[in-house]
Amino acid sequence: MTFPLLLVLAAGLFSTGLYGALSQQSIVMIMMGIELMIGGVVVAAACFWRFLAPAAGAGQVVIVTAVVAMAVEMALGFAVTTALFRARRVDTTDDAGELRG
Amino acid sequence: MTEVLLAVSGVAALTGGVLVFTLDSMARVTFALLGSLVCVGGVVALLGLPYLGVVIVLMMVMEMLIMAVFMVAYMMNPAGLMPMSMLHNKRGAAAVSGGVFLALVAGIALAPWPDRAGAPPRDSTVQVGAELMRGQMLTMVTLGFVLLATMVSATVLATRRGRYDRFGDDLDRPAHDPVSGGVGR
Numbered sequence: 351m352t353f354p355l356l357l358v359l360a361a362g363l364f365s366t367g368l369y370g371a372l373s374q375q376s377i378v379m380i381m382m383g384i385e386l387m388i389g390g391v392v393v394a395a396a397c398f399w400r401f402l403a404p405a406a407g408a409g410q411v412v413i414v415t416a417v418v419a420m421a422v423e424m425a426l427g428f429a430v431t432t433a434l435f436r437a438r439r440v441d442t443t444d445d446a447g448e449l450r451g
Numbered sequence: 452m453t454e455v456l457l458a459v460s461g462v463a464a465l466t467g468g469v470l471v472f473t474l475d476s477m478a479r480v481t482f483a484l485l486g487s488l489v490c491v492g493g494v495v496a497l498l499g500l501p502y503l504g505v506v507i508v509l510m511m512v513m514e515m516l517i518m519a520v521f522m523v524a525y526m527m528n529p530a531g532l533m534p535m536s537m538l539h540n541k542r543g544a545a546a547v548s549g550g551v552f553l554a555l556v557a558g559i560a561l562a563p564w565p566d567r568a569g570a571p572p573r574d575s576t577v578q579v580g581a582e583l584m585r586g587q588m589l590t591m592v593t594l595g596f597v598l599l600a601t602m603v604s605a606t607v608l609a610t611r612r613g614r615y616d617r618f619g620d621d622l623d624r625p626a627h628d629p630v631s632g633g634v635g636r
Contacts, residue, residue, distance in 0.1 A: 354559050354560070356461065359464065365549070368544075368547065370471060375539050382518070389488050400499055403568050404499070407582030408587060411590055413495065414579070418598065420514070421514070421601075426601060431525060443539075
């Protein structure tokens with residue numbers, strides 16, 4: 351019974367983060383949404399390792415990769431925010447529309 | 452016991468996640484996210500991966516403290532003293548994320564999950580270490596290069612004026628610095 355409930359927790363974290371990433375205007379808040387989504391991925395990966403294939407170490411490597419993705423997203427997100435803010439004094443996505451197709 | 456702890460930290464993680472997008476004050480938002488991700492680390496540790504759980508907790512504490520500094524620097528409304536909406540396309544976002552959640556839950560309920568294959572290792576930390584240094588070595592090397600590229604590009608992006616700005620594309624122009632000073636100038 352624990353297995354599906356934990357997967358629902360992962361889905362809930364992922365969807366909450368998705369809502370934030372889609373609806374927030376501030377770039378920093380969007381990054382928070384993406385962090386939550388990757389948090390959901392981490393929970394799901396740990397759950398699959400524990401309940402489906404505990405003998406496979408590659409399942410743990412998925413978590414390591416997701417954590418690295420979190421760090422990379424954070425570092426580059428702040429770098430882009432800094433560059434954008436310095437160039438245009440902009441901190442919201444609505445004002446940063448130069449690349450709009 | 453483990454199950455009670457799992458339930459508590461799972462509910463706390465989800466609550467923190469929802470609070471991130473409902474609270475007004477940016478400091479509170481950051482710490483709600485910190486709480487949520489620390490609970491994610493707790494869930495991972497409770498599932499038999501104590502090493503990765505502790506790594507996640509330590510990393511998230513540092514990340515969120517840095518995030519709090521950036522929040523105060525860049526946010527429109529850092530203290531939450533003026534209630535204001537910072538949302539766009541609220542209904543569309545709610546529809547998309549609700550749809551994704553329902554689809555995921557349907558998948559969880561309907562998928563024919565296989566039985567557990569193999570027994571858990573005696574020490575999961577040894578397992579991840581051996582895996583990273585044997586079968587998944589290529590993954591480890593790739594992650595290392597990704598992190599190196601991240602460090603370089605984040606520094607380049609965040610630098611105000613690099614040497615190519617000062618000395619020209621071929622580095623042969625005298626620098627015209629707005630403020631002189633510093634080493635060797």
